[in-house]
Amino acid sequence: MSFKNTNHLTGCHAFRRSNRPSRRQVLQAGAISALGLGMGDLQSRLAHAEQSGIQLPSKRAKACIFLFMWGGPSQLDTLDMKPDAPAEVRGTFNPTSTKVPGIQICEHFSQLATMTDKLAIIRSLTHDDPAHLSSGHATLTGQPAPVLKSDKDPPSAKDSPHLGALVSKLRPSDSGLPSFVAMPWKAFHPAAPGGEAPGQHGGWLGSAYDGMLLGGDLNDPNWHPQGLTLPADIGLQRLESRVELLKMLDGQRASLHRSLGAANYENHQSRAIEMIGSSSVRSAFDLAQESDVTRERYGRNIHGQSVLMARRLVEHGVPLVSVNWHNDGKNFWDTHGDNFNRLKNDLIPPADRALSALLQDLEERGLLDETIVAWVGEFGRTPNITKNNSGREHWPYCYSGILAGGGIRPGMVYGASDKHAAYPASNPVSPQDFATTILHAMGLPTDASLLDREQRPHRISSGKVLHELLT
Known part of the structure; x- marks a missing residue:
């Protein structure tokens, strides 16, 4: 179940005393139930793994922060510089040496250059x-889309579950918080006829595993997580009365039971009440509890504060948080034009600052060893620069990404590209391999299958584990 940046409880009034709920009551009760998230059965997962002879890692990461650089960062201008390539390929940026001898990255990732001893660069x-x-x-998702090579097909029930949805199913949070949180929006591309990218929800697992969406600008001083703040006239006692209303509505929601299943519906309802009524849960979403120094370290911008929120959430027990590059009104990392100015002025600085702050912060808090940090886009950019507008076009055949923390081997480069970063020269890695390695490092049985809503089995991953990346 996804969340929009709307305060569903604002303006609630006293409920009418009648046996038949009013339309207003139905909407209010539905808003409360919308806050819940489905929970999986961890014991069933472990039993399935044991029966199938699947070996889980003896040491596993407890959480993952997935930083999705929506739009496709240029590999040549970020993590895989080619200074000896022709000018029409190498561009205007220079490589810089880093903390690990022999590893160079873009000069504009100046903070990250001091932390390559914590990274596995792919x-x-x-x-x-x-x-x-x-x-x-x-x-x-770590799985091919239902329709390949398409910008016309929006999300559907045929999608594979987001990695967060899988984690929500297989490793449900026991902290009172959701198991899967995404922010600050659902990745959407205005130039794509399909609009919203598929694979950002529960997919064939069902809407119970869609995750919680924290929408809006987290750097706005007036921002708060919509739906988790009780209005001034709604105390916990009045909230309890709504619990009674929800019980009354149960008999009138046969269709919802059929679509979600009775058990999932009960999870939606009970989890919603638990979240609204828990001050500790609401505290986890309160960025005001962070010092000004810490907030500045991450960057006082929407991306930096989203990444800081991700750290807060994993610290409070959320196993997977996905930060999608925000709607900047300029097509994100999709730099078809003005590639170098966009990267230098708008894209790399906040990305460099937030990722570096996250790694340092996690390490200082003793969380880096148990938290995987992933930084990646959906593809790279063409080796040749477009002459008329200094842009780079889509290029999926070779690109770069980062894994760190959570059992990932640090201070290394995995794989290599050819002389123009056009194709892999060694150790090709698919998106499926990237995702499968994350799931494996989190101790999840990547060879296991889960049933969809029609009771059909699906493998939870289709890639290989990159054991060379693991400690």
Whole structure:
């Protein structure tokens, strides 16, 4: 179940005393139930793994922060510089040495350059899908989209579950918080006929695993998580009365039971009440509890504050948080034109600052060893620069990404590209491999299958584990 940036409880009034709920009451009760998230059965997962002879890692990461660089960052201008290539390929940026001898990255990632001893940089990511939407699905789910090479097909029930939805199913949070949170929006591309990228929800697992969406600008001083703040005239005692209303409505929601299943519906209802009524849960979403120094370290912008919120949430027990690059009104990392100015002035600085702050913060808090940090887009950019507008076009055949923390081997480069970063020269890595390695590092049985709503089995991953990346 996704959440829009709307305060569903604002303006609630006293309920009428009648046996038949009013339309207003139905909407109010539905708003409360919308806050819940489905929970999986961890014991069933472990039993399935044992019966199937699946070996889980002895040491597993407890959480993952997935930083999705929506639009497709240029590999040549970020993590895989080619200073000896012709000018029409190498561009205007220079490589800079980093903390690890022999590893160079873009000069504008100045803070990240001091932290490469914590990173595994992958320079051989590859697939053949140049469309934002379908390749976005592969990146976020680790599975091919239902319709390949398509920017016309929006989300559907046929989508594979987001990695967060899988984690929500297989490792439900026991902290009172959701198991899967995404922010600050659902990745959407205005130039794609399909609009919203598929693969950002529960997919064939069902809406119970859609996750919680924290929408809006988290850097806005007036921002708060919509739906988790009780209006001034709604105390916990009045909230309890709404619990009674929800019980009354149960008998009138046969269709909802059929679509979600009775057990999932009960989880929606009970989890919603638990979240609204818990001051500790609401505290986890309160960025005001962070010092000004910490907030500045991450960057006082929408991306920096989203990444800081991700750290807060994993610290409070959320196992997977996905931060999608925000709607900047300029097509995100999709730099078809003015590539170098966009990267230098708008894209790299906040990305560099937030990622570096996150790694340092997690390490200082003793959380880096148990938290995987992933930084990746859906594809890369063409080696040749477009002459008329200094842009780079879509290029899925070779691109770069980062894994760190959570059992990932630090201070290394995995894979290599050819002399123009056009194709992998060694150790090609698919989006499926990237996702499968994350799931494996989190101790999830990547060879296992789950049933969809029609009781059909689906493998939860289709890639290989990159054991060379693991400690």
